[in-house]
Amino acid sequence: MLDLPALIAFDAVIAAGSFSAAAARLGQTPSGVSRTISRFEARLGMTLIVRTTRRLDLTEEGAWLLERARKVLAELAETEAQLPSRRAQPAGLVRVNAATPALDFLIAPLAAQFMDAYPLVRLELTSGETVIDLIEERADLAIRIGNLADSSLNARKLGTSALRLLAAPAYLARHGVPRSVDALVKEHRLLGFSAPASLNIWPLAGSGTGAGAAGLAIEPVLRASNGGSLRQLALHGAGIVCLSHFMTRHDLASGALVPVLDELRLPWTQPIWAVFYKQGALAPRVAALVDFLARRLAESGLDS
The missing domain is CATH 1.10.10.10 (Winged helix-like DNA-binding domain superfamily/Winged helix DNA-binding domain)
Structure with missing residues (x-):
């Protein structure tokens, strides 16, 4: 009326x-x-x-x-x-959804810098290990690692992160350092994801069963649903993992985890995406966060 x-x-x-x-x-x-x-x-x-x-x-x-x-x-x-x-000065609430490792190792370390740069923007961070409906969950932005399924949503590639085999020094002291893909498969405890199966294809070339240019398909002796749990298992000496560098770079720098078979590693990287629902121009508060993450990840050297 x-x-x-x-x-x-x-x-x-x-x-x-x-x-x-x-x-x-x-x-x-x-x-x-x-x-x-x-x-x-x-x-x-x-x-x-x-x-x-x-x-x-x-x-x-x-x-x-x-x-x-x-x-x-x-x-x-x-x-x-x-x-x-x-x-000119973005303001308002940005709701971000991401898997727990992405929140813990990508967003959380940069949150203070972002809020300093954009003091009028507020963040709400929600973890989710599965793909969500952004509209239904009222999320402005999702951070996704790996290849994206076909979607009606829009996505911007923020960067890439290298994949690397890692183990704790204590594990290697007990079980020895594998010198070949065969030794890795036959003599060591391999830790992997419960789903999807594609995450259990490791970037290795060599003569081991299932190894080649397409990588090594492993059969984990212990599975977990997310990379954060696998990282903790590796840190506590449970076995050898293959994880993205964005999660483990500080562990490598401190020596808490060390590379395994790095000389045979294929130069695989995982893409890091910002996924959003867009009709018309992206809201300034959301665009500010996406641009900020893209700049910081470009400077991080995660793909090496």
Whole structure:
């Protein structure tokens, strides 16, 4: 029943004092403005303006509605005035969904820097190990690792992260260091993912069963649903893992984990994606986070 053009016309008629003056202000014809008001009154089922040959008078209902209409129009004008500054300085809440390792090792280390750069943007981080419906879950952005399935969503590649075989020094001290793919497969405990099976294809070339240019398909003796759990298992000496560098670079730097068969490793990397639902321009607050992550990941050297 209420529509913005009718409210604007109603306010203009009262402010200008006549239909002709309001029409000049709005760039319309007097008859067009008169029809807009008449249709508006018909939809509302009430008279707003009493028209005489000399003057226009508001009815009681018209005065009541005008007071509220002007508050609405003032709020809209203020919002419009603030839009340029909001685009220049993004503000608002960004809801991010990602698998727990991506939150822990990609987003969390950069969150403080992002909030320093964009103090008006707030973040809400939600972990999820499976692909979600962004609209249903009210997420503005999802961070995904690996190849993406066909989707109606939009995606931007933020960077890539190398895959590497790793083990704790304590495990290798107990079980020895594998010198070949055969030794790895036959003599060691291999830790892998419960799903999907593609995550248990390791970047190894060699003569081992299942090894070749397409990599080595392993049969894990212990499986976990996410990379964070596999990292913890490896750190505690449970076996050898193949994980993305973004999760393990600090473990490598500290010596908590060491490379295994690095000389045979194929130069595989995992893509890191920002996935979002987009109709028209991406919201400035979301675009700010996507751009920030892309810049920081480009500087990180994760693909080496």
